[in-house]
Amino acid sequence: xxxxxxxxxxxESDIHIEHFPNGLTLLYEHMxxxxxxxxxxxxxxxxxxxxxxxxxxxxxxxxxxxxGAGQLSSREIVERLDFLGVERSSTxxxxxxxxxxxxxxxxxxxxxxxxxxIVQRPHLREDDLEDARRVAQQEVRAIQDDVAMRSSIELxxxxxxxxxxxxxxxxxxxxxxxxxxxxxxFVQEHFSAAGAILAVAGNYNWEQLRHEVVSGFGTxxxxxxxxxxxxxxxxxxxHIVEESAQTYLALAFRSVxxxxxxxxxxxxxxxxxGDGMSSRLFSEVREKRGxxxxxxxxxxxxxxxxxxxxxxxxxxxxARETLDVTLAxxxxxxxxxxxxxxxxxxxxxxxxxxxxxxxxxxxxxxMASDWYYLGRVQSPREILSEVEHLTCDxxxxxxxxxxxxxxxxxxxxxxxxxxPYGI
Amino acid sequence: xxxxxxxxPNGLEIAAEIAPQALSLGLGYFVRTGSRDExxxxxxxxxxxxxxxxxxxxxxxxxxxxxELDDLGSLANAYTSEELTVYHITVLPENQDRAVELLTDMxxxxxxxxxxETERQVILEEIAMYDDQPPYGAIEHCMENFFNTxxxxxxxxxxPESVQALTSEQLRDYHxxxxxxxxxxxxxxxxVDFDSLVEQAERLTSSWETANIHRQLHPPQVARKVQxxxxxxxxxxxxxxxxxxxxxxxxxxxxxxxxxxxxxDESGSRMFWELVDNGLADTAAIFTQEFQECxxxxxxxxxxxxxxxxxWQRFRDVVHSCPMVPFQDQELVQAKNKxxxxxxxxSERPSDRLFSVGHAWTLLARNEPLDEVLxxxxxxxxxxxxxxxxxxxxxxxxxxxxxxxxxFEIEGIYP
Numbered sequence: 001x002x003x004x005x006x007x008x009x010x011x012e013s014d015i016h017i018e019h020f021p022n023g024l025t026l027l028y029e030h031m032x033x034x035x036x037x038x039x040x041x042x043x044x045x046x047x048x049x050x051x052x053x054x055x056x057x058x059x060x061x062x063x064x065x066x067x068g069a070g071q072l073s074s075r076e077i078v079e080r081l082d083f084l085g086v087e088r089s090s091t092x093x094x095x096x097x098x099x100x101x102x103x104x105x106x107x108x109x110x111x112x113x114x115x116x117x118i119v120q121r122p123h124l125r126e127d128d129l130e131d132a133r134r135v136a137q138q139e140v141r142a143i144q145d146d147v148a149m150r151s152s153i154e155l156x157x158x159x160x161x162x163x164x165x166x167x168x169x170x171x172x173x174x175x176x177x178x179x180x181x182x183x184x185x186f187v188q189e190h191f192s193a194a195g196a197i198l199a200v201a202g203n204y205n206w207e208q209l210r211h212e213v214v215s216g217f218g219t220x221x222x223x224x225x226x227x228x229x230x231x232x233x234x235x236x237x238x239h240i241v242e243e244s245a246q247t248y249l250a251l252a253f254r255s256v257x258x259x260x261x262x263x264x265x266x267x268x269x270x271x272x273x274g275d276g277m278s279s280r281l282f283s284e285v286r287e288k289r290g291x292x293x294x295x296x297x298x299x300x301x302x303x304x305x306x307x308x309x310x311x312x313x314x315x316x317x318x319a320r321e322t323l324d325v326t327l328a329x330x331x332x333x334x335x336x337x338x339x340x341x342x343x344x345x346x347x348x349x350x351x352x353x354x355x356x357x358x359x360x361x362x363x364x365x366x367m368a369s370d371w372y373y374l375g376r377v378q379s380p381r382e383i384l385s386e387v388e389h390l391t392c393d394x395x396x397x398x399x400x401x402x403x404x405x406x407x408x409x410x411x412x413x414x415x416x417x418x419x420p421y422g423i
Numbered sequence: 424x425x426x427x428x429x430x431x432p433n434g435l436e437i438a439a440e441i442a443p444q445a446l447s448l449g450l451g452y453f454v455r456t457g458s459r460d461e462x463x464x465x466x467x468x469x470x471x472x473x474x475x476x477x478x479x480x481x482x483x484x485x486x487x488x489x490x491e492l493d494d495l496g497s498l499a500n501a502y503t504s505e506e507l508t509v510y511h512i513t514v515l516p517e518n519q520d521r522a523v524e525l526l527t528d529m530x531x532x533x534x535x536x537x538x539x540e541t542e543r544q545v546i547l548e549e550i551a552m553y554d555d556q557p558p559y560g561a562i563e564h565c566m567e568n569f570f571n572t573x574x575x576x577x578x579x580x581x582x583p584e585s586v587q588a589l590t591s592e593q594l595r596d597y598h599x600x601x602x603x604x605x606x607x608x609x610x611x612x613x614x615v616d617f618d619s620l621v622e623q624a625e626r627l628t629s630s631w632e633t634a635n636i637h638r639q640l641h642p643p644q645v646a647r648k649v650q651x652x653x654x655x656x657x658x659x660x661x662x663x664x665x666x667x668x669x670x671x672x673x674x675x676x677x678x679x680x681x682x683x684x685x686x687x688d689e690s691g692s693r694m695f696w697e698l699v700d701n702g703l704a705d706t707a708a709i710f711t712q713e714f715q716e717c718x719x720x721x722x723x724x725x726x727x728x729x730x731x732x733x734x735w736q737r738f739r740d741v742v743h744s745c746p747m748v749p750f751q752d753q754e755l756v757q758a759k760n761k762x763x764x765x766x767x768x769x770s771e772r773p774s775d776r777l778f779s780v781g782h783a784w785t786l787l788a789r790n791e792p793l794d795e796v797l798x799x800x801x802x803x804x805x806x807x808x809x810x811x812x813x814x815x816x817x818x819x820x821x822x823x824x825x826x827x828x829x830x831f832e833i834e835g836i837y838p
Binding site: 074075078085104107130132133136139141142145147148243246276277278279287289290292293294313314315343344347348349351352354 | 499542544547554701768
């Protein structure tokens, strides 16, 4: 039953794009129905660019740039942003450092000016390095205690190896080795306007925004960005012994990357597999057998390679069955798609598209990500058209052309499980 | 934004905050029942019922419910707390009728014995999952010690033993008493057709029987206590401390949240500068939680096991030094701006507003428009903050510490 109407004005986009001579790209989507505005700033300073042996440098550098910049001390940056009521976060991913912020529109000019200072004129003082190192070490230890989170980090480490498998938190020994010079060099080289993306979405004025970005980021220096190294995927199983009530399974297999012409076919299959309460994994693993409380499947993309990642946790003695049922359920996608599954999948995906304009934060993140992977911003209308065109036959044919391969399994807990022979 | 409400003859309350320009519609049944309403022998029954509501009715199987929820493209979920069980769904306005019909049918679950057994396994997995997660049950243990014989001491999920022992009959009895229409509110936010909502709800719930159930409220008796939960393999030490704070209805709750932000917000607070920014601790936070007859002011610290005493001493010094290092106007303004901005940003979607409107209507029997709440924060003064601080600092505390350590090595550190 197709009950998500899509003749909506919210699906039309009012997008502005500007390329600055220094290499920065500014993206803006006007969303006048919101009371707020949000931005996402990507710089090419992810973990993949850390020198070997300094795993954690990207995170420590991100911490250091926010400890004083331009005329502002570390304390003044925090106090000004708090005073302005800016909700914010900063994270490191494989390829980027990401600054995210949401606020009332009147706070945008000063917030942009502060972030302009952070990426261009950070103080990077020796006195702050020990504190930044300690903060990073705390995060590594916190992850050590979170077994479910660790399963996803260990999966990435095992599957993508060096340098793509590095974790955002780094390693204790890598963090210990970091000197101020390493931070200064990393920041100079990678917090560069070249390839940087600033995506803004919400209730603001384009001309005014443009003016503020010119004044805050117009003189940002550009450095030639390094070539991305090749991705090498490792298949196989790894078990990590841990005294935990559940055994955590993290499973991966090859899929198409985000820019692939068949991405939405893959996304549609993933939705049938793992989105919503009628999805095959939720239904087979949890609802029919009660093997897990939570099971999820999502798409992970690098520029030229994609994977589907599945996560589940079961108490000892049940992990083997959870793995077997999960593998059988994934493979069942090739045996046929029920037309009702197709309709539900479309409705879920369309609903997400229709509601995306309710949040400037998620829209700005999506725009930045689109620009990085596709070199353009997709409108909800464009994605909708892709989704509308999906058919059961096309999904099955895609599965046959791109069957699950290059399997990786990482398990953490008391029950050792491995991928079956031949997979 | 228009607020409308009505009470049906069977006692069901319906309330809506209507924003005709919104893209979506948030709908929720807020049932005035939670772990505090459970007899000890059925601890976990509210949460078990929450799971069972998705497992089928007389007219629908579990599979049909899941498929219909996905057919609507809906974002649907449920949660159980000490005081409420909430079932919520976000849909497009044109699907209001379907969503109301489905959610209303779900409120009368079939509770089939075979489904109870499968779901019991799912809940035992859920308990095991949380047991593995930091802070390893420290918050639940702290609540148990703090509230002692008071009903708020009970665990929301129950224990593996209590969940194992629950029977279909006990689930049915509890449902009969607690899911009475006069104990439930139907809340809607966003692009709502209110007249249609009332007409449909009245028609669909006309056969619901009323049980006239009431919740007993009485203040807790708190005695100082410290407990260590030994988790030898943990990399970090986790400390939770609870003290009494203002209740959900207490006007001092706004000043209390401002105090918590000034002292223990995750950024820019006194704890942040003393313990987190310099990496001495992973977390050093102060939070508040409110119930109907009382509230909590909680402290939460995560750090290396070796630094437990020195960091906890610093934490306490920050708190105790408040009278000597007076709060500045700038700290007050900063905290208020942060809270107010966060409220506005967190209220843009109808699905976000649903919880604020639902909590206020179900537990306070009143509408709390966003602007009224923003105004209440704007009016908080430093005198209000000091009054709350004074009260809090005189309350007995309960501490639970989880991780490799089994005791404090410094005597004076006990509360």
